[in-house]
Amino acid sequence: MKIVFIINPVAGNGNALKKWSHFKNTISFPYEMVLTHFPGDATNLVKSIKESGEKALIIGFGGDGTLREIIAGAAGAEQLMIGSIAAGSGNDFGRGFCSFEDAVEIEKFLKQPITTKEDVGEFHNGETYQFVSSSGIGFDAEISFLVNRSNLKKWLNKINAGKLVYLLYVIKMLVRPKKFSLIVEHNGQKQIYEDVWLATVSNQPYFGGGMKISPNSKTDDGLLELTVVHRISRLKLLLVFGTVFTGSHTRFKEVIQKSGAEFRLTVDDSIFRHVDGDYAGETPKDETVSYAVSKKYWYAVNIRKKEEIK
Ligand SMILES: Nc1ncnc2c1ncn2[C@@H]1O[C@H](COP(=O)(O)OP(=O)(O)OP(=O)(O)O)[C@@H](O)[C@H]1O
16 A cells, blocks of 8 residues: 655645654654645545555645645545645645554554544535535635735744634624625525524534534534524624633524534525635625535545544
């Protein structure tokens, strides 16, 4: 079996490359490494490994966007195992799935490779978008968009305070929110929510660098969870924001959670959208977008017992 590291040199605002330059000196097994050159490159790289039919352990060296692209390329291939070394900014992938700590852990895994068959979410809107952790519209997506293109993020990352930037944009957005009406079609029922701040569809609990937005999500149950936050005052939203790190925000009546294999969402305005924290355009006004579990699975490295991961 070949081992391929895919390194996103811009992940973690360039810290991934620095981390790799140290990490590679600790590897004592044969491997291949490849750098990504542009957004979407990781998907193409993995697709070409998939087409070769060769058995491989692919280790994403980056953040959530890198892992999403790798898994989009690997989905459906039984001969590919996917692992990661957290080298991005938020690194929620490693909170919901297994992530290698160091080269020694990879070596241990290679002696007895155990994998878990995992879900991937997808939605269609002109093209198909895959998401591994979550995809959302509204407040959170607009913040992701602003955070990711922020010079402040780069500067704060240099002093290891990158997470602060998220909080700063939450405050900025509270002053000028763009709320919307949302129609949710789910399990044969249709519900309308007014004054919606955000709607997020999750495959795993974590989002936004450690926020437990969807505490009941499981990565291999064939289900996705929808979280809607609506009809809430700015002050209470801040309170809810403070509880999302522990997952206790779900007790507020303004936070709706539903579980299912498919959600059809329609909004009354053009609203910012993200996939795994990366900007993914705007969801169109009055056009229904279906979010569902893909028919294709992927195989995650399982370096602990399943009970310990969940
Ligand atoms: N060579 C490259 N140049 C520019 N962008 C790239 C390149 N390679 C990959 N990308 C893009 O970089 C984006 C950001 O990467 P990634 O999400 O892994 O890091 P991050 O944003 O720092 O971490 P996190 O998502 O965990 O906060 C990815 O969505 C990917 O499309």
